[in-house]
Amino acid sequence: MIKKIDHIAIAVRNLKESRKKIEELYGGKFIGEGVNAEGNYRLAVFRVGENTVSMLESMNPEGFVAKHIERFGEGVQHMGVIVEDLDNFITHLNSKGVKTSAYTEIPGVRKEVLVGAKNAFGIILQFIEWTGECKEASPEERIKKALT
Numbered sequence: 001m002i003k004k005i006d007h008i009a010i011a012v013r014n015l016k017e018s019r020k021k022i023e024e025l026y027g028g029k030f031i032g033e034g035v036n037a038e039g040n041y042r043l044a045v046f047r048v049g050e051n052t053v054s055m056l057e058s059m060n061p062e063g064f065v066a067k068h069i070e071r072f073g074e075g076v077q078h079m080g081v082i083v084e085d086l087d088n089f090i091t092h093l094n095s096k097g098v099k100t101s102a103y104t105e106i107p108g109v110r111k112e113v114l115v116g117a118k119n120a121f122g123i124i125l126q127f128i129e130w131t132g133e134c135k136e137a138s139p140e141e142r143i144k145k146a147l148t
Contacts, residue, residue: 001083001084001089001092002081002082002083002089003082003083003084004081004082005079005080005081005082006052006080006081006082006126006128006139007045007051007052007053007054007079007080007139008051008052008053008054008076008079008080009043009053009054009055009056009076009077009078009079009080009126010053010054010055010056010074010075010076010077011056011057011058011065011068011069011072011074011075011076011077012055012056012057012069012074013057013069013074014057015033015042015043015044015055015057018044018055018057019044019046019055022046022048022053022055023046026048027048027049028046028047028048028053029046029047029048030044030045030046031045031046031047031052031139031140031143031144032044032045032143032144032147033045033147034147035059039063039064039065040058040059040060040062040063040064040065041056041057041058041059041063041064041065042056042057042059043055043056043057045143045147047139047140052080052139052143054080056077065077076123077124078114078123078124078125078126079123079124079125079126080112080125080126080127080128081125081126081127081128082127082128082129082130083127083128083129084129085129086111086112086113086127086128086129087111089127089129090103090113090127093115098115098119099115099116099119100113100114100115100127101113101114101115101116102114106146107131107132108131108132108133108134109130109131109132109134109142109145109146110128110129110130110131110134110142110146111128111129111131112126112127112128112129113126113127114126114127115127130142133145134146
């Protein structure tokens with residue numbers, strides 16, 4: 001079932017300013033950045049200690065990141081959680097009446113699905129199964145592969 005937390009994603013208003021803050025104040029080490037055109041956001045990923053932190057900046061005032069910030073302010077938008085077998089985990093959740101959404105797959109990299117905050121203690125959970133070479137790769141290698 002669940003293996004461990006993969007990352008924390010933080011919604012921010014300004015990625016450039018937030019990057020400076022996480023690097024200077026908290027020792028964040030930049031891993032990579034990218035754009036999710038479909039989701040209308042830019043992201044930057046960092047290692048902070050042994051943890052992975054993603055920062056999301058909306059590219060559109062109607063995007064989900066902008067709406068999250070409007071409703072809750074800057075802060076945790078979701079938490080990524082690694083599971084061993086995503087398909088079986090989805091079946092398990094569905095059997096308990098928990099709906100999932102936004103299933104996506106990056107072939108050879110990962111499969112993922114979301115569970116809304118109402119069924120996840122007030123936070124959106126992104127369940128991830130890393131696949132192919134990424135299954136045993138370091139967080140830095142996984143992120144670089146996922147961003148290409």
